[in-house]
Amino acid sequence: MVSTHPAGVQSGRQYLANSTGAVSSNQQLLPLSARINNSDCLEIGGCDVTTLVQQFGSPLYILDEDTLRTACRQYREAFQKYYPGESQVLYASKAWSCLAVCAIAHQEGLGIDVVSGGELYTALQAGVSPDKLYLHGNNKSLEELKLAIDSGCTVVVDNWYELRTLGNWSSSIDNPIRIMLRLTPGIECHTHEYIRTGHLDSKFGFDPNQLDEVFAFVSQHSALNCVGLHAHIGSQIFEQQPHQDLAGVMVQWLDKASGYGLQIQELNVGGGLGIRYTEADDPPSIEAWVKGVCEAIKDACAAQQLALPKLLCEPGRSLIGAACVTAYTVGASKTIPGIRTYVAVDGGMSDNPRPITYQSVYRAVVANKMSAPATQTVTIAGKHCESGDILIKEATLPPSQPGDILVVLATGAYNYSMASNYNRLARPAAVIVKDGEANLILRRETYQDLIRQDCLPARLSNEV
Ligand SMILES: Cc1ncc(COP(=O)(O)O)c(C=O)c1O
Numbered sequence: 324m325v326s327t328h329p330a331g332v333q334s335g336r337q338y339l340a341n342s343t344g345a346v347s348s349n350q351q352l353l354p355l356s357a358r359i360n361n362s363d364c365l366e367i368g369g370c371d372v373t374t375l376v377q378q379f380g381s382p383l384y385i386l387d388e389d390t391l392r393t394a395c396r397q398y399r400e401a402f403q404k405y406y407p408g409e410s411q412v413l414y415a416s417k418a419w420s421c422l423a424v425c426a427i428a429h430q431e432g433l434g435i436d437v438v439s440g441g442e443l444y445t446a447l448q449a450g451v452s453p454d455k456l457y458l459h460g461n462n463k464s465l466e467e468l469k470l471a472i473d474s475g476c477t478v479v480v481d482n483w484y485e486l487r488t489l490g491n492w493s494s495s496i497d498n499p500i501r502i503m504l505r506l507t508p509g510i511e512c513h514t515h516e517y518i519r520t521g522h523l524d525s526k527f528g529f530d531p532n533q534l535d536e537v538f539a540f541v542s543q544h545s546a547l548n549c550v551g552l553h554a555h556i557g558s559q560i561f562e563q564q565p566h567q568d569l570a571g572v573m574v575q576w577l578d579k580a581s582g583y584g585l586q587i588q589e590l591n592v593g594g595g596l597g598i599r600y601t602e603a604d605d606p607p608s609i610e611a612w613v614k615g616v617c618e619a620i621k622d623a624c625a626a627q628q629l630a631l632p633k634l635l636c637e638p639g640r641s642l643i644g645a646a647c648v649t650a651y652t653v654g655a656s657k658t659i660p661g662i663r664t665y666v667a668v669d670g671g672m673s674d675n676p677r678p679i680t681y682q683s684v685y686r687a688v689v690a691n692k693m694s695a696p697a698t699q700t701v702t703i704a705g706k707h708c709e710s711g712d713i714l715i716k717e718a719t720l721p722p723s724q725p726g727d728i729l730v731v732l733a734t735g736a737y738n739y740s741m742a743s744n745y746n747r748l749a750r751p752a753a754v755i756v757k758d759g760e761a762n763l764i765l766r767r768e769t770y771q772d773l774i775r776q777d778c779l780p781a782r783l784s785n786e787v
């Protein structure tokens with residue numbers, strides 16, 4: 324990281340990617356196309372961020388197409404390089420589900436992991452082929468299962484209730500139902516407890532101690548076409564060992580399944596590779612992560628003398644997290660002498676609920692003052708009626724004024740997808756940028772949108 328200021332004093336420049344050598348987007352704070360232009364403003368995808376805000380309004384999600392496509396390719400190419408068997412990368416669309424993002428993932432050859440009828444519908448509408456769609460969920464409704472089966476998507480079965488439901492159902496329909504089984508591997512990893520899923524005490528997946536009963540049940544239902552096994556250990560993980568341990572555990576499951584006559588062809592090791600939200604975060608690159616997983620699967624298969632399965636993974640955050648920033652407009656500020664200065668922006672926990680939910684830490688820059696020395700420590704507050712609505716507790720920034728454009732970095736994953744209308748704030752617009760062109764991918768909500776689903780019974784109407 325290069326600073327143009329005296330020792331210890333930084334500026335927005337420090338977050339630009341080092342342009343020498345290949346970079347893994349999950350290790351960058353700013354999108355790969357980020358530059359500073361002659362007006363000292365941040366440019367992404369060849370578009371000046373301050374101009375984008377004038378054109379599309381504030382707050383604004385700005386998605387860099389090149390960063391997203393690069394990450395998709397880095398995953399795909401790493402599998403080609405390190406795995407001699409078949410492979411398929413799926414985009415975990417819970418990170419950001421919308422038509423444009425699903426369309427890009429599909430164009431880049433990725434399949435899509437969906438976790439609800441809504442995400443499935445979005446992916447289908449984006450033109451994703453059903454044979455590359457996988458439906459997750461620990462409590463899928465009959466309607467969601469029907470949509471998945473009718474559209475030809477694979478159902479990742481999570482529990483006994485669902486397995487029995489599909490077992491009964493399969494006897495009454497013409498084609499076998501394509502399923503995978505999600506198992507809890509009992510692997511611990513270091514991440515926030517809300518985003519850990521692989522430990523035994525998890526609401527997701529079959530208990531691995533019931534593997535024999537599960538395999539026996541599936542083997543007795545020939546209309547259930549069990550193509551694979553799935554596990555996911557958690558999210559925002561920096562260690563490589565848990566995923567490598569997972570590979571060993573899953574190959575043992577594969578071996579056990581063959582004892583029940585099940586010809587399992589696919590193993591899905593889930594997602595979870597972390598990204599850099601601050602300089603202190605040190606995730607492995609996409610290539611290093613894929614290499615580790617592939618080698619662990621190859622070694623475990625060689626040890627058990629098993630043929631290589633088709634290998635799947637389903638990253639979300641590491642594909643899209645660093646590809647997006649959120650631009651806000653600075654408004655009021657309040658200095659409490661000896662305590663802190665609050666600088667308020669025009670969004671907050673409704674467009675980024677991660678700080679209040681997981682105490683997530685973000686970095687920001689002032690887009691119209693990229694080289695100005697970052698000499699102040701301030702607290703970036705949202706505009707919600709909630710004391711905890713703080714986007715960044717201690718942001719080191721240049722002094723800012725109302726009207727400045729504050730840009731929070733690495734907001735591509737689990738921001739828009741977890742956004743709400745708390746305090747009846749309209750959800751922001753999102754644009755995708757590439758080579759100097761910006762296109763709307765999500766329209767800004769209006770006041771009319773906010774009351775669209777409201778019903779006012781006649782007896783409550785105050786119409787004059
Ligand atoms: C089943 C499953 N697959 C994939 C993912 C994507 O995880 P990440 O965004 O950390 O890659 C998640 C989220 O944790 C998940 O629950």
Ligand SMILES: N[C@@H](CCCC[NH3+])C(=O)O
Nearest residue numbers: 417518558559677736737
């Ligand atoms: N929503 C979480 C990730 C959950 C992943 C889904 N299992 C986050 O923002 O970090």
